[in-house]
Amino acid sequence: MAKCYRHPREDALYECDMCGKPICGECMHYVDDPGGGDPQVVCPMCDMGSAAAVSAIVQDKRETKIVEETAEDNPLTTKQRLNVRLNSMMVLAIFVLAGIYTYLDQQVSLSQEPISYSSDFIIERGNPSAQFTMLLVELMRYREDHGEYPDKLDDLVGRYIDGPPTVGESNQKFQYVKDVTNGFVLSLPDPERYEFLKLYVTANGDLSLE
Template identity: 30%
Template sequence: MVQDEAAHGAYTLPRCYRHPDQETGVSCSRCGRPICPQCMVDASVGFHCPECVRGAEGQPPTRAATTRFGGRLTGDGALVTKILIGINLAVFVVAAYLDKPLAGQWELLSYVSPQTGTAYGVAAGPDQWYRLLTATFLHVQPFHVGSNMLALWWMGPTLERVLGRLRFTALYLVSGLAGSALVYLVAGQAVASLGASGAIFGVFGATAVLFRAARQPLGPVIALIVFNLVITFSVPGIDWRAHVGGLVAGVLTGIGMMHAPRANRNLVQAGTVVLMLAGVLAMVLVESARLTG
């Protein structure tokens, strides 16, 4: 469960000429106009604005415009965020009011009977590993889903605009899976957990990487993460393992995506996601071997 508050510093930055609501410390290296992450287009030196990429006198662009980290520029920079929120809310309604057994079928469940040694849930084998993902779309009560989705709405669009839809989706899902995997690794013999918090913390971690890469003040996002970690370790019933696992995965995936060398950017970014998934698989295999060995 996540509850966060937006923090704003006293600093003043120029505002993007195309998105006046977005502060930025980056300018187009060709025309000098301030541009936000959504408008940054990679250039041989620095970043260009979309107009400069199109060329003078309205000439067509010489190459497809991309976000700062290789994603496609899109009209709606928050589409994936909206879809994820919609899925989470829909699953909550179905599991809480229309099909209550669904929660038991989808939650991150793992249990090994001390009497018979019979394994249930994730511990039972690969045909139950789907729970590592489905559990990240389940919530126990309106406040639980509401606080998580509010946090995603506050933080998700900024990250989605700079990464692009595909990369943002990958980061979100990998963070959720990593949170679930750490839960299983630490307490696989008897665990029942659910919620999107691991993925949300992954978004927090990647946002911190973005702020550092863009040379923007880290204070607000660090305060947000610390605030939520304090809640994580002080309020009973919150699964700290999912939060920590998601946060670490978000930071590592964010580093791989945002600091990839331009010449091999797609390869490095894809490799980062594959390595994170390999880490998730390794945690599951290690704990499964321990439980059944």
């Protein structure tokens, strides 16, 4: 029997309807079929887009409640919180949409060939936001498998990504700093060039901006 690609010791009871990878019962998720058919079985990787969207909605509701409670006492803080909330939603939307677009573009280009989520394919497109999304997903997978984030991005090479995490086809490396309390900080080496902000991820997986 085939083994789960994320948990090699577990038997694969399903195949992801999107990428075709074998997965165990723990990794299996259901998502609604866009065409109105039966729910699709997907792996955590393919389910990341919807998970990120839900996280953004929850964060938005939480920050909206804080803004309403402090509006009368501290108008300056209210303005700052609104700016952070709007910026967070915009950046998350960019990352999620870029990742989904790249994934769908790959499916179309491969036609009848087996579908695989390749980091080489993303690098060829020269889209740093798509790479950023991929690294964020793989860092979350590493934490799920090992109980903590990696000490450095190179620890992802081999099992999680194909090669050293550089921006596009350049030699510039993504900036990554692990923090025991806050999780990690992931950023581009020259964020102003790509108009992206620095992204913080806490130990609980919450996202925030500088």
